[in-house]
Amino acid sequence: MYHRALKLIRQYHRLTQAELSHKLNLSKSFISELEKDGGKKPSIDILERYSNYFDIPTSSLLLFAEQTAKDQFSERARVYTADKVLRMLEWLEHTTRPDHATDSVK
Numbered sequence: 001m002y003h004r005a006l007k008l009i010r011q012y013h014r015l016t017q018a019e020l021s022h023k024l025n026l027s028k029s030f031i032s033e034l035e036k037d038g039g040k041k042p043s044i045d046i047l048e049r050y051s052n053y054f055d056i057p058t059s060s061l062l063l064f065a066e067q068t069a070k071d072q073f074s075e076r077a078r079v080y081t082a083d084k085v086l087r088m089l090e091w092l093e094h095t096t097r098p099d100h101a102t103d104s105v106k
Helices: 002-012 017-023 028-035 044-054 058-062 073-096 098-104
Strands: none
Touching: 002 028, 017 028, 017 044, 017 058, 044 058, 058 073
16 A cells, blocks of 8 residues: 555655655656555655655554554554545545646536
């Protein structure tokens, strides 16, 4: 789920991958890999860079970590909640875009 969260954070702030890579001192291809489903997993250092730049607690980003123990109810609940939060934020991102507002006027 990190890939969705990191991409959404970038898009919310209206940054391109190239702009973010410059601000975090990372390559654009690395940002692309972080945002790709099945791509690279961010290290704590990378999460701290995002945290510091976007002023988000690192602990909030850790909510989106992949599930580690499939049989534990608390893990399943955390993953379920994180997925719902991302879906809500993705919906908000989609519906609040300036180009979406003109679509709904039709």
